[in-house]
Amino acid sequence: DSGVTQTPKHLITATGQRVTLRCSPRSGDLSVYWYQQSLDQGLQFLIQYYNGEERAKGNILERFSAQQFPDLHSELNLSSLELGDSALYFCASSVELRDEQYFGPGTRLTVT
C-alpha cells in the first residue's frame, strides 16, 4: 500500500458525460500528479500540482481539468467523454517536486 488513495476504483459511464476522479496523496506529500494509462499509449503524464498550484501540464485534453484543494487532495474532471477516454487513471504523489513518486491504485474508467 503506497498510502495514496483514489476513488472510485471503477467507473462506467456513457459518451458525452462528465466524471470526477478523486485522489488523496500520502500524508506530508505536497505534489500530486495525474497519469493516464491505456493499452496503446502506456503511462502518459497529464498534469501536476504542488501545494495547490498547477506546476506542469502534459498531453492533457482541453476537456480535462484538475485542481488541488487546500487539504492537498486533488480531483481530475473529465467532460464530454469519448470512447477513447477509457483507460486507467493514476494519481501519484511526492514530498517535493523532484522526489520519487508513489502511485495510487488507480481508477478504471470505461466509456460506453
Place this chain on the structure above:
Amino acid sequence: EDQVTQSPEALRLQEGESSSLNCSYTVSGLRGLFWYRQDPGKGPEFLFTLYSAGEEKEKERLKATLTKKESFLHITAPKPEDSATYLCAVQYTGTASKLTFGTGTRLQVTL
C-alpha cells in the same frame, strides 16, 4: 522529443534463471531515472531511483545500474512472484518533475 525505450518487450524466465532488462533514454538533461514494478490492474510500485552514471541500487533479487545512456535492471535467481511489468521512467531537467515512461518489460517467471 524525450524518449525512453525498454527492451525486451516481454521476457519469460524459468525460476532461478537470471537476466537483465534494459532501459535506454535520450541522454541530454537527465535528472533521475526511476524503476517501477506494475502488477496487472494495479498502480506502479516504486523500486529505485538512480541519479548518476555508475550508481547502483539493490533490493532483494533486483539490482539497478545506470550508465551514461542506459540503465539495467538485473534480476538474480527470480521467483514466480517476480512476474510483473517493469517500467522505467526518466525525469529530465527543465520539465518540472514529470516522469516520461517507457512501455515496460513484461516478465514472466515459471517454475
